[in-house]
Amino acid sequence: QKEVEQNSGPLSVPEGAIASLNCTYSDRVSQSFFWYRQYSGKSPELIMSIYSNGDKEDGRFTAQLNKASQYVSLLIRDSQPSDSATYLCALRTGSARQLTFGSGTQLTVLP
């Protein structure tokens, strides 16, 4: 079983809809969770960090963390074509220096 699992997609949503991206993980000791956005041919960009159970909102983005169920999700409200990218989920276990990345979900927002 992979440590971090993401649906590879592609996930397509119409412009203005809510895009929901999900990530599950296997290590219950995981404590810090991150969402990165990667445009084609570019490097990943950190868009959200979440460390405690519940929701964290930043503009059109909401990260949701449920440690009991071992999943973290990213909601993108009012999706725009410019949101089309691959979204990478990453986690940090305990005091480790490394992050473990999922393989990413490709999102396409259709105009």
Added chain:
Amino acid sequence: SQTIHQWPATLVQPVGSPLSLECTVEGTSNPNLYWYRQAAGRGLQLLFYSVGIGQISSEVPQNLSASRPQDRQFILSSKKLLLSDSGFYLCAWAEGLYNEQFFGPGTRLTVL
């Protein structure tokens, strides 16, 4: 604010040739530094990380090596490139309690 640089941006090298990729960070002190590789259409593979000058941890045994000669400089090297070394090489830095990582622009390496 912090800035991370990588060069070169693109590189085409023949099999068996040496490699040197450089990463520098500005605006921070004693960051954790990382080298990742991303093969075409694939996820991120952590290659090396460093918590200080001269301190290198290797995550994957291979023909690559890393060095950190200065606090904000991280170098990825190879003596002889393989075809399988082709990919997008990313440097990242992190600091602070949660160790959020921030990536540089990357170097796209093609080995022919």
